[in-house]
Amino acid sequence: GAVVSQHPSWVICKSGTSVKIECRSLDFQATTMFWYRQFPKQSLMLMATSNEGSKATYEQGVEKDKFLINHASLTLSTLTVTSAHPEDSSFYICSARDPSRSHNEQFFGPGTRLTVL
Amino acid sequence: AQSVTQLGSHVSVSEGALVLLRCNYSSSVPPYLFWYVQYPNQGLQLLLKYTSAATLVKGINGFEAEFKKSETSFHLTKPSAHMSDAAEYFCAVRLNAGNNRKLIWGLGTSLAVNP
Numbered sequence: 064g065a066v067v068s069q070h071p072s073w074v075i076c077k078s079g080t081s082v083k084i085e086c087r088s089l090d091f092q093a094t095t096m097f098w099y100r101q102f103p104k105q106s107l108m109l110m111a112t113s114n115e116g117s118k119a120t121y122e123q124g125v126e127k128d129k130f131l132i133n134h135a136s137l138t139l140s141t142l143t144v145t146s147a148h149p150e151d152s153s154f155y156i157c158s159a160r161d162p163s164r165s166h167n168e169q170f171f172g173p174g175t176r177l178t179v180l
Numbered sequence: 181a182q183s184v185t186q187l188g189s190h191v192s193v194s195e196g197a198l199v200l201l202r203c204n205y206s207s208s209v210p211p212y213l214f215w216y217v218q219y220p221n222q223g224l225q226l227l228l229k230y231t232s233a234a235t236l237v238k239g240i241n242g243f244e245a246e247f248k249k250s251e252t253s254f255h256l257t258k259p260s261a262h263m264s265d266a267a268e269y270f271c272a273v274r275l276n277a278g279n280n281r282k283l284i285w286g287l288g289t290s291l292a293v294n295p
Contacts, residue, residue: 069223097282106270106287107224156223169283171216173223 065091067159069172076147077180084142084175086157092137093159097169098130101154113140147179182207182273186286194294199243199258201289203271206252212274213254214283215245219267227269230254241265266293 066089076082086096094115099107111121111132119132129151131143140159144151154176158169187202205211212231216224228239235247245256254271271286 067223104290106285109282109285112282154221158224168226168229170226171224174221176221 065089065159065161065164065168065170067093067157067170067172069155069157069175071175072173073176073178075178075180078148079146081143081145082147082177084144084155084157084177086140086142086159086172088138088159088161088170091159091161091163093140094137094162095160096134096140097158097160098132098140098142099156099158101156101174103154107156110142144177147177149179152177152179182211182275182284184271184273184284184286186269186271186289188289189287190290190292192292192294193261195263196260199256199261199265199291201256201269201271201291203245203254203256203286204252205254205271205273207273213245213247214272214274215239215243215254215256216270216272217241217267218270218288224270227256261291261293263293263295266291 068087070085096113098110101107110125111119113119113132113134115134121127134140154174156174158171160169183206185204214229215227217227218224227243228237230237230247238244243258268288270288272283275282
C-alpha cells in the first residue's frame with residue numbers, strides 16, 4: 064500500500080522560533096499533497112493544497128506567510144511554521160494523493176504534534 | 181456545495197454490541213464518500229470508501245457502510261464491537277470539481293467501547 068511519512072512525529076519549541084515539518088510519500092509520486100491542522104477533539108481543518116512545482120493554494124483564513132509550504136519534489140512537501148506562538152500548538156497532518164490509483168485516493172501521514180512553549 | 185454531517189459526537193457501546201455511526205451528506209453531484217478512523221495521537225486510516233460502484237461497501241476491521249441516495253446517508257456499521265474499535269471516526273465527501281479533489285470532513289464521532 065501507499066505510505067506517507069511525517070517527520071518529526073512531535074516537536075517542542077520556544078515561542079518565536081520556526082519549525083519545519085516534512086511529509087514524504089515513500090512508495091509513490093504525489094503531485095498533490097494536503098496539509099491539515101487538527102485541534103484536540105476536533106475535525107481536520109484543511110490549511111492548504113500543495114502542488115509539486117507550483118505555489119500552494121491556501122484556504123481562507125490561513126496565513127501564507129505564517130505557514131510556508133514547499134513542494135519541491137514529487138515525494139516531499141514541507142510545512143514551516145514561522146515565528147511560532149503557543150496558539151500554533153496543534154496536530155498537523157499531511158496527506159498525499161496517488162494519481163496512479165483509482166479515484167485519486169489520498170493517503171495520510173501519522174501526524175506531527177507541535178507544542179510551542 | 182458539498183457538506184457532511186455526523187450525528188452524535190460521542191457514541192458508547194458495549195463490547196459485542198452493534199456499532200452504528202451516522203453520516204449524512206449533501207452534494208449536487210454524485211459523491212465519493214469515505215470513512216476514516218483515527219486512533220489516539222495517530223494519523224488517519226481509510227476504513228472504506230464509496231465510489232459509485234456497489235452501494236454496500238465493506239471495509240477493514242469488519243466495518244461496512246451502505247450508500248443510500250434517497251436518504252443521503254452513508255452510515256458506518258459493525259455487527260460486534262471490539263475494545264480495539266475505540267477511536268475517532270470521520271466521514272468525508274470528496275469535492276469532485278477542479279483538479280485538487282479536496283475532502284470535506286465531518287466533525288467526527290468518538291466511539292467508546294465498554295467491557
